[in-house]
Amino acid sequence: MATTEVRPISAEQPAVPSFTPDFSPSFTPAGLDALVPAEVARKAESVGVAKAKMGTLDVFVLSVLAGAFIALGAIFSTTVVAGGSELPYGVARLLAGLVFTLGLVLVVVAGAELFTGNNLIVMAWASRRVSTARVLGNWGIVWVGNFVGAVATAVIVYVSEQYTFGAGEVGQAALSIAAAKTSLGFTEAIALGMLCNALVCLAVWLTYGAHTTTDKILAVIPPIAAFVAAGFEHSVANMYFISIGLLIKSDEAFVDSLESPPDLSGLTWGSFFADNLLPVTIGNIVGGAVMVGAVYWFVYLRHRRGEQPAG
Numbered sequence: 001m002a003t004t005e006v007r008p009i010s011a012e013q014p015a016v017p018s019f020t021p022d023f024s025p026s027f028t029p030a031g032l033d034a035l036v037p038a039e040v041a042r043k044a045e046s047v048g049v050a051k052a053k054m055g056t057l058d059v060f061v062l063s064v065l066a067g068a069f070i071a072l073g074a075i076f077s078t079t080v081v082a083g084g085s086e087l088p089y090g091v092a093r094l095l096a097g098l099v100f101t102l103g104l105v106l107v108v109v110a111g112a113e114l115f116t117g118n119n120l121i122v123m124a125w126a127s128r129r130v131s132t133a134r135v136l137g138n139w140g141i142v143w144v145g146n147f148v149g150a151v152a153t154a155v156i157v158y159v160s161e162q163y164t165f166g167a168g169e170v171g172q173a174a175l176s177i178a179a180a181k182t183s184l185g186f187t188e189a190i191a192l193g194m195l196c197n198a199l200v201c202l203a204v205w206l207t208y209g210a211h212t213t214t215d216k217i218l219a220v221i222p223p224i225a226a227f228v229a230a231g232f233e234h235s236v237a238n239m240y241f242i243s244i245g246l247l248i249k250s251d252e253a254f255v256d257s258l259e260s261p262p263d264l265s266g267l268t269w270g271s272f273f274a275d276n277l278l279p280v281t282i283g284n285i286v287g288g289a290v291m292v293g294a295v296y297w298f299v300y301l302r303h304r305r306g307e308q309p310a311g
Contacts, residue, residue: 034209041123041300043208044293048124051113052134056141059113063145066112070146071153071240073103075162077228078177078241083169090229097228101221103237104200108207108216115142115236115281116197117204119288126297127304143235143281150239158247164254171248172258178245179262181238182271186279189233193283194291196232199223200284201292233280242272 035043051059077100084092107114118138124130157163163171184192206219227234249255249264266275 034206034211034215037209037296038300040205040209041296044120044205044296045123045127045129045301047208048121049129051118052121052124052130052138054113054138059138059141060145062111062113063115063142064149064152065110066107066114066142067146067149067151067236067239068153069106069110069112069149070103070114070234070236071150072106073100074237074240074244075153075157076100076102078173078244079162079165079170082166082173093229093231094225097225098221100228100237101224104203104220104224105217108204108220109213113142113145115139115146116200116234116284116288118142119197119285120201120204120293122289122293123297123301126294127301139285146236147239150236151243154240154244154247157244163244163248168254168258171254172261174241174244174248175255175258175264175267176262178242178249179264179267181233181242181276182267184233184276184279186275189276189279190283190286192231192233193235193280194287195230195283196227196234196280197284197287198291199227199232200234201288205292205296233276233283235277235281235284238276238280242267242276246272 077096080099081092081096084095087095104114104117106112107117121130121135121138125132125135163174200223203220203223206223207216210216210219245267246269249267255261255264
């Protein structure tokens with residue numbers, strides 16, 4: 001609480017109240033500097049509590065938005081790499097990653113609930129501020145909402161025939177991406193999912209320390225561009241990438257018109273769920289909740305006492 005000091009009256013100086021702010025350790029004065037990691041941890045914990053206690057309908061609607069936002073980043077990425085086979089592999093992947101960051105920028109700045117980022121709620125759970133049921137309930141609702149938003153966006157893109165643009169290069173790129181994702185081994189997909197969400201949750205972690213919209217955008221770009229460029233696996237992005245590939249595959253006339261279509265024999269709805277979404281989701285949880293959330297909780301929050309478990 002601020003304290004007030006009244007200075008003595010003199011001929012030279014009238015009595016003027018002097019306010020000395022008393023900042024508690026949990027808060028930082030407003031300024032241009034980012035929050036220090038310990039304060040970011042406290043903020044992440046508080047955000048986790050708020051997310052876990054949000055109403056079911058609100059969570060679901062915001063989750064649908066997040067699925068659509070990530071899908072928009074995926075559309076941008078697919079379009080940019082279409083027809084870019086002459087570029088060096090690393091350059092093409094970098095371009096794909098840079099434009100894909102649109103998705104998380106929209107989630108963070110516009111506001112939405114993303115399954116991979118919400119893995120950080122584990123910090124509030126570890127501090128016993130939210131129950132296990134609330135954490136799992138939030139993750140389940142958000143995952144389903146993300147799926148609805150991403151697949152609905154894929155359906156709209158398919159109906160628009162955007163995949164035929166560039167003399168079919170966009171559709172060719174979409175099919176190649178989907179086929180590659182459903183051909184991963186189960187263990188491989190888990191490992192790639194772990195690496196991916198470690199970077200995604202680090203991006204979200206950095207935005208918690210930011211003060212401005214510009215700060216948040218700049219914090220998002222490097223980690224997200226890195227995971228895409230490196231070929232790591234993001235469950236929500238794959239909800240779009242694979243579903244649009246399956247929809248394009250159903251357009252047999254388009255597929256037959258391609259000079260060198262990829263092998264689509266393994267691209268099925270069964271492989272979508274069993275060979276990709278399941279292992280990648282497992283990997284994302286380990287990468288986000290354990291490799292980032294649990295580690296930072298252990299370092300910065302485990303010594304605190306007196307928190308009461310939520311219902």
